[in-house]
Amino acid sequence: MQIPENLRYSSDHEWALVEGNRVRVGITDYAQDALGDVVFVDLPSVGAEVAIGGVIGEVESTKSVSEIYAPVAGVVVAVNDEAASTPDALNSDPYGSGWLCEIEISDPAALEALLDAAAYKDLTDH
Amino acid sequence: MSTSFTQAPGGKAASAPLMGSEAEPTLFELSVPGRSAYQLRTTGVPEIALEQLIPSELLREEEVAIAEVSERDLVAHFTRLSHRQFSVDLGFYPLGSCTMKYNPKFCDEVANMPGLVDVHPATPASLSQGWLELLVELEESLCEVTGMAAVTLQPAAGAAGELTGLLLMSAYHRARGDRRRRILIPDSAHGTNPASVTLGGYEVTTIPTDERGLVDVAAVKAALDSDVAGIMLTNPNTVGLFEEEIAEIAAAVHEVGGLLYYDGANLNAILGVVRPGDMGFDIMHMNVHKTFATPHGGGGPGAGPVAVSQRLVEYLPGPRPTRLADGKYGYAVPEHSIGRMHSWHGNAMVLARTLAYIKVHGGDGLRLVAERAVLNANWLRKRIAEHYPAAYDRVCMHEVVVSAGAIKKATGAKALDIAKALLEEGFHAPTVYFPLIVDEALMFEPTETESLQTLEALAQSLERIVAKAVSEPGSLAEAPQSTPVRRVDEARAARQLIPTFDAR
Numbered sequence: 001m002q003i004p005e006n007l008r009y010s011s012d013h014e015w016a017l018v019e020g021n022r023v024r025v026g027i028t029d030y031a032q033d034a035l036g037d038v039v040f041v042d043l044p045s046v047g048a049e050v051a052i053g054g055v056i057g058e059v060e061s062t063k064s065v066s067e068i069y070a071p072v073a074g075v076v077v078a079v080n081d082e083a084a085s086t087p088d089a090l091n092s093d094p095y096g097s098g099w100l101c102e103i104e105i106s107d108p109a110a111l112e113a114l115l116d117a118a119a120y121k122d123l124t125d126h
Numbered sequence: 127m128s129t130s131f132t133q134a135p136g137g138k139a140a141s142a143p144l145m146g147s148e149a150e151p152t153l154f155e156l157s158v159p160g161r162s163a164y165q166l167r168t169t170g171v172p173e174i175a176l177e178q179l180i181p182s183e184l185l186r187e188e189e190v191a192i193a194e195v196s197e198r199d200l201v202a203h204f205t206r207l208s209h210r211q212f213s214v215d216l217g218f219y220p221l222g223s224c225t226m227k228y229n230p231k232f233c234d235e236v237a238n239m240p241g242l243v244d245v246h247p248a249t250p251a252s253l254s255q256g257w258l259e260l261l262v263e264l265e266e267s268l269c270e271v272t273g274m275a276a277v278t279l280q281p282a283a284g285a286a287g288e289l290t291g292l293l294l295m296s297a298y299h300r301a302r303g304d305r306r307r308r309i310l311i312p313d314s315a316h317g318t319n320p321a322s323v324t325l326g327g328y329e330v331t332t333i334p335t336d337e338r339g340l341v342d343v344a345a346v347k348a349a350l351d352s353d354v355a356g357i358m359l360t361n362p363n364t365v366g367l368f369e370e371e372i373a374e375i376a377a378a379v380h381e382v383g384g385l386l387y388y389d390g391a392n393l394n395a396i397l398g399v400v401r402p403g404d405m406g407f408d409i410m411h412m413n414v415h416k417t418f419a420t421p422h423g424g425g426g427p428g429a430g431p432v433a434v435s436q437r438l439v440e441y442l443p444g445p446r447p448t449r450l451a452d453g454k455y456g457y458a459v460p461e462h463s464i465g466r467m468h469s470w471h472g473n474a475m476v477l478a479r480t481l482a483y484i485k486v487h488g489g490d491g492l493r494l495v496a497e498r499a500v501l502n503a504n505w506l507r508k509r510i511a512e513h514y515p516a517a518y519d520r521v522c523m524h525e526v527v528v529s530a531g532a533i534k535k536a537t538g539a540k541a542l543d544i545a546k547a548l549l550e551e552g553f554h555a556p557t558v559y560f561p562l563i564v565d566e567a568l569m570f571e572p573t574e575t576e577s578l579q580t581l582e583a584l585a586q587s588l589e590r591i592v593a594k595a596v597s598e599p600g601s602l603a604e605a606p607q608s609t610p611v612r613r614v615d616e617a618r619a620a621r622q623l624i625p626t627f628d629a630r
Contacts, residue, residue: 036542036559036617037616037617038617039617039620039621040620040621060620061617062616062617062620063558063559063562064559064562087621088617088621
């Protein structure tokens with residue numbers, strides 16, 4: 001199970017890559033493994049305002065449909081259309097080509113509430 | 127160049143191998159231009175060109191792509207397919223939540239009586255008294271089973287019943303000038319519940335399940351206010367447990383003016399023992415094709431009668447079959463009816479089977495159905511607990527949800543792999559990955575129709591599968607090996623959805 005050190009994590013199994021005030025968001029390796037083969041991805045619209053824990057999309061696998069929650073608050077500034085057209089990217093490369101969207105954050109301090117790699121590993125071990 | 131007739135499209139039509147892994151050709155692949163399954167005798171009636179009857183701008187330019195096969199080849203095709211299928215008549219089908227019980231042939235016999243089959247639904251009431259009596263008597267029987275005031279037989283199956291129930295709920299609140307927007311649903315609910323809520327114009331509020339596997343009553347109370355139109359509950363719930371605080375939940379929902387909807391998918395567990403009407407429910411649907419035995423699941427059709435409490439009777443779909451003052455039968459439309467939910471009387475042949483099943487069992491027989499279904503599920507729960515522990519360690523009702531989480535951790539074999547391996551053992555797979563709140567869920571519903579010997583055989587198969595997962599790690603991912611179709615690529619089927627066959 002891959003849990004890259006350079007990312008932050010939510011307890012709902014989203015990851016966040018922080019670059020200045022832009023945060024790239026995706027689902028974790030643990031999440032994609034639990035979901036199974038992803039067959040459909042619904043992404044937010046660019047320009048949408050999101051709150052922490054707000055629904056920013058949906059991932060459908062052969063097992064279930066799961067909502068994706070925003071790990072940070074802000075405005076959606078980019079979405080990964082590639083992921084929508086090739087949903088298997090979420091399974092094969094969840095931290096790379098399977099990213100979902102980028103959010104411009106309003107309050108960088110809120111990032112502190114997210115888990116680091118060690119804390120997320122702890123969460124998934126239990 | 128020599129011509130091979132067996133390579134011609136129709137060559138395999140009556141000789142495709144039944145055994146082995148060769149795919150059955152589609153009808154389009156068996157099609158031969160000009161071949162047909164009928165012939166018309168020379169009648170002497172002059173032939174008229176189509177263009178003389180229908181304006182040419184309304185006629186298709188291309189021929190419709192329909193497979194052209196003989197009756198002989200058509201029958202061979204479907205007979206071969208039926209031999210490759212698993213069915214309730216063939217063996218144990220423990221598909222949890224779906225209640226795939228064996229269907230007594232007696233019910234088919236009743237439903238196939240010419241007096242029922244040969245009646246057109248448009249036949250006037252005066253000439254279809256028998257059918258109307260059957261429908262009225264079924265409504266009354268279902269009222270008795272559910273403890274409700276009245277029943278509509280129109281909804282086509284469970285989900286159609288849910289929508290009917292939500293429209294009734296909406297009509298009830300609107301008649302009071304009450305605009306409510308929210309419906310409460312537990313996180314263990316059938317996926318059709320939230321879908322029906324959305325279709326009915328409401329919003330879903332999800333209620334968590336507590337550590338016992340039951341609805342979190344405190345969370346229900348916290349979510350209740352005057353904006354709540356109602357709550358949808360399944361009891362026993364989808365993890366096969368009886369909601370013990372149902373009376374307390376009912377009182378709390380009624381106190382804020384909301385209604386209680388009962389998802390009757392699991393009615394088989396409580397027949398003749400407890401009644402939703404007595405628990406305080408206002409609306410419920412029944413999947414009579416499950417509980418009262420009609421072949422279903424891909425084979426359809428089902429029927430989803432909806433029962434209501436007294437205060438909702440005036441909103442029921444109409445026209446309803448009714449017993450008149452003179453003892454004859456006719457139709458009546460409830461005063462504030464929400465209108466039709468189905469043409470005619472719904473899926474009438476399923477309804478005829480339902481009444482046959484109820485009549486042949488009687489009240490005590492129906493209670494025995496529920497008792498044996500619950501006993502079977504609990505026997506199986508205990509028997510397989512060593513390797514497949516129940517998700518919630520309690521006495522269950524008619525189905526048991528176990529977790530393969532520990533097996534997956536130890537061997538890498540997933541619930542899906544175990545289900546596929548069971549096919550090879552001669553059993554239909556259980557339901558997997560439902561309810562979503564259970565890790566690596568396998569949901570077994572033995573129903574009352576399986577014997578102790580069959581349950582023991584299933585348990586032994588499950589043990590063999592675990593042993594194989596341990597001794598040959600990774601091998602279950604290859605299962606099944608000997609079925610006519612091996613593992614279907616579900617992900618690709620969903621990612622590249624092609625719902626039509628292109629014959630060209």
